[in-house]
Amino acid sequence: MLSTDQMNAIKQSAPLLKAEGTKLVTVFYQNMIRQHPELLNQFNKTNLMNGSQPEALAATLYQAALHIDRLEELLPAVKQIAHKHVSVMVKKEQYPIVGYHLIEAMKEVFGLTEEDDTLLAWKAAYDIIANIFISIEAEMMDENIKQKGGWADVKPFIIKKKIQESPSLISFYLVPEDESELPMYEAGQYITVQADMPGEAYVCSRQYSISDQYHPSYYRITVKRDGHVSTFLHDEMEEGDVLHVSMPQGMFCLQEDTKEPVYLISAGSGVTPMIGLVKTASHNNQPFTMIHADRLEDVTAFEKEFESVLASSSHGRIILCNEQFEMSGKGELVEKAASRIDRPFLQSMIGEGKGQFYLCGSPAFTQEMIRILKEMGIPEQNIHFETFGGQSMKEIEVV
Ligand SMILES: Cc1cc2nc3c(=O)[nH]c(=O)nc-3n(C[C@H](O)[C@H](O)[C@H](O)COP(=O)(O)OP(=O)(O)OC[C@H]3O[C@@H](n4cnc5c(N)ncnc54)[C@H](O)[C@@H]3O)c2cc1C
C-alpha cells in the first residue's frame, strides 16, 4: 500500500506527466525495444513508430497519477487494456522489464535521481498497478484455457476460404488445424493474427475483429488492404495456408439483458465487428439502426448479408452512406444515403437518441462521432467504441 506522502508525490507529478508523458514513453519504448527486441513479436511496430502506442501508455500513466488514491475507478479501462494484453500474450514475467525501463526513462526525462521521493513513489505505484493487471490477466487466461477447446497463446488455423468482398476487403475463413470445436465468443470480439513474413526477424502481430456471429467451426475475419501485414495477407496468404491466432478477446460487445435500441455506426473496415453485432441485435429482438460509410467501391461489400438480416427482422434499419451515391433511397431492404455521417445526418437518423451507441473505425472517425453524439446530449456511458489504431484512455474521459 502507498503512504499518503507517496500518493501526494504521484499526484504532484500528474501535470509533468501530462506535459512530458509522450516524451517519457517514447524514450521508454526506444530503450526497452533496443534491449529486448524480441518484444517486437508482440508490439505492432507501426503503432510504436506513429506514436499511438506511446500516447496510449502516456495517457494511462497520467490517469493512474490522477486516480492513484482511487484506482478502482480505472477498472473498466484496465480491463480493456488487459483484453489487449491477453490477446498479444503479455506474460507476468514481462512486467518487471516494463517497470525497469519506465523508471529509467523517468530518471532520464524528468531528471529524477535514485533517492528522489517521486521516483520511489512511482516504483511502489508501478508494482501495485502491475499487480492489478497481472491478476486480471491471469484470470482471463485461466478462463480461456478452461473453456472446452480453449488454448493459451496462439494456435494454428488453416485458411479454409478466401473471399474477395470488394476491391479492398478480403474475408478469410480460419478453421483450427486440429478441427476442434471453437469455444464460445461474443460478436464484436477480435483475434490477434501472427504473420510470419519473409525478411522479418519477428512475427508481425495484428488484431482483426471477427466479422460474424459465433460459428463453432471457423472465425471469419475481413481484412482491408492498408499496409504491411494486410497487404501480405491479401497477396501472399492463400487457401490451405496456416496462420497462428489467439483466442478472441475484447469488450466491444452488446450490453447484456437489455432490449434498448442499438445504434451501430462505422466507417471503412470498422464495419467488421458490426456484422456480428447487428445479427446479434436482430436475434435478440432489439431495435437496431446500423449506419455504415465507406468508399463507393467498398460500401456495399456486405449488402446481401445485411438484406438477409433485415429480411428476418421487423425492427431494424441498415443505412449505407457514400456522398457519391446518385441519390438516397431504399433497395430491397437496405437503405442508401448520399451523405457523410455528420451531425445533421445523425440527428435525422437518431431522433431522441435513446439507446446504446456503438462506434467503430479509425481513431479520427470514432473521436469525431463521440464529439457529435456528446453534443447531441447522448450520455457518455451509452457510447461504446473500438478504434482500429492506437486506443487509449485519452479518448475515454475518466476524470
Ligand atoms: C481491436 C482491433 C480490431 C481490428 N479489426 C480489423 C478488421 O476487422 N479489419 C481490418 O482490416 N483491420 C482491423 N484492425 C486493424 C489491423 O489490426 C491493422 O492495424 C491493419 O490491418 C493495418 O495493418 P498493416 O500491417 O496492414 O498496416 P501498417 O503497415 O501497420 O500501417 C497502418 C497504416 O499506417 C500507414 N503507415 C505505415 N507506416 C507509415 C509511415 N511510415 N508513414 C505514414 N504512414 C504509414 C499505412 O499506410 C497504413 O495506412 C483492427 C485493429 C484493432 C486494434
Ligand code: HEM
Ligand atoms: C502497468 C503496466 C502497463 C500498462 C499501464 C500498459 C498499458 C497499455 C495500453 C494503454 C495499451 C493500449 C491498449 C489498447 O490499444 O487498447 C497497451 C497495449 C499493449 N501492451 Fe501494455 N501496458 C503495461 C504493461 C505491458 C507489459 C508488461 C507488456 C509486455 C511486453 C505490454 C505489452 C503491450 C502490447 C504488446 C500492447 C499492444 C500494442 C499494439 O500492438 O498496439 N504492456 N498497454
